[in-house]
Amino acid sequence: MTAPIITMDRVTRRFGEQILAVDNMTMDIKEGEFISFLGPSGCGKSTALKMIAGLLPVSAGTIEIADETDASEQDLAFVFQEPTLMPWATVFANVYLPLRLAGVKRAEAEPRVMAILAEVGLTKFAKSYPRALSGGMKMRVSIARALVTKPRILLMDEPFAALDEMTRSKLNNDVVRLAKDNGLTVIFVTHSVFEAVYLSTRIIVMAARPGRVAADISLDAAWPRNDDWRTTAEFAVQAQSVSETLQETLHVDDLDH
Ligand SMILES: Nc1ncnc2c1ncn2[C@@H]1O[C@H](COP(=O)(O)OP(=O)(O)OP(=O)(O)O)[C@@H](O)[C@H]1O
Numbered sequence: 001m002t003a004p005i006i007t008m009d010r011v012t013r014r015f016g017e018q019i020l021a022v023d024n025m026t027m028d029i030k031e032g033e034f035i036s037f038l039g040p041s042g043c044g045k046s047t048a049l050k051m052i053a054g055l056l057p058v059s060a061g062t063i064e065i066a067d068e069t070d071a072s073e074q075d076l077a078f079v080f081q082e083p084t085l086m087p088w089a090t091v092f093a094n095v096y097l098p099l100r101l102a103g104v105k106r107a108e109a110e111p112r113v114m115a116i117l118a119e120v121g122l123t124k125f126a127k128s129y130p131r132a133l134s135g136g137m138k139m140r141v142s143i144a145r146a147l148v149t150k151p152r153i154l155l156m157d158e159p160f161a162a163l164d165e166m167t168r169s170k171l172n173n174d175v176v177r178l179a180k181d182n183g184l185t186v187i188f189v190t191h192s193v194f195e196a197v198y199l200s201t202r203i204i205v206m207a208a209r210p211g212r213v214a215a216d217i218s219l220d221a222a223w224p225r226n227d228d229w230r231t232t233a234e235f236a237v238q239a240q241s242v243s244e245t246l247q248e249t250l251h252v253d254d255l256d257h
C-alpha cells in the first residue's frame with residue numbers, strides 16, 4: 001500500500017456561528033486518483049477544495065499533503081471556473097507568470113512554457129492576447145498556467161461549467177490525458193453527474209447543510225475513457241446509480257427542512 005498523497009482528518013469549516021460549510025470530512029486520497037467532488041450548490045465543494053489548497057484555514061481537523069521529494073517544484077495548482085487571465089499580456093506571458101513569480105528567468109522558462117502550450121494545443125497562439133481566444137481556449141491557457149509549475153496535485157473548481165457541451169467534452173478528454181501523462185492527482189469539482197462519471201476514478205458525493213461527504217464511490221471502468229464510452233451501457237448504469245445516490249442526499253435534506 002502506498003501512503004496517501006492527501007489525508008483529510010475530520011476537517012471542519014465554519015463561517016460564523018450559523019454556517020457549517022464542511023463538517024467532519026475524512027478521507028485519504030492516493031496518488032494518481034482522479035476524484036470528483038459532486039453535489040448541490042452550497043454543499044461545501046469549493047470550501048473543501050480551498051482548504052486543501054491552503055487558501056482557506058480549517059476551523060478544526062487536519063489536512064496533510066505528503067512531502068514532495070524535489071522541493072523546488074510546486075506541489076499544488078488550482079484552476080478556477082473563470083480563466084482569470086491578464087488581458088494585457090500574451091498567452092505566453094500569462095502561462096509564464098507563475099514561473100516568473102518563482103524567480104525563473106524568461107530564457108530558462110521559455111522551453112517549459114512552449115512545451116505546456118504544445119500539450120494544450122496552443123503553440124500557434126503564444127503571442128495572442130486573451131481577447132482573441134474562445135472560452136475553451138482561454139480555459140486551456142488557464143490549465144497550462146496551472147501545469148507549468150509541474151504540480152503533483154491539480155485542483156479544479158467547476159472549470160468547464162461556463163462552456164458549451166462540445167467544448168466541455170473536448171476539454172474533459174484533454175484533462176484526463178494531461179492527468180495521465182503527467183501522473184497528476186486531480187480533484188475536480190462539478191455539478192454534473194455525467195462529467196463526474198466520465199472523468200473520475202472515484203466520486204465523492206457531498207450533501208448540504210451541513211456540507212459533508214454523503215457517499216464515496218469507486219468507478220472501476222477502465223480509465224482513461226474515450227468518447228465512445230459515453231454511449232455504453234456501463235456509462236449509463238454508472239450515471240444512473242450516481243444520480244440516485246445524489247437524489248437520496250437531496251431527499252434527506254428536504255426532510256430536514
Ligand atoms: N466566505 C464565506 N463567508 C460566509 N459563508 C461562506 C463563505 N464561503 C462559503 N460560505 C458558505 O459555505 C457553504 C458552502 O459554500 P461553498 O462555496 O463551499 O459551496 P459549493 O458546494 O462550492 O457551492 P456551488 O456549487 O454553488 O459553488 C455555503 O452555505 C456558503 O454560503
Ligand SMILES: [Mg+2]
Binds near residue numbers: 045
Ligand atoms: Mg463552489
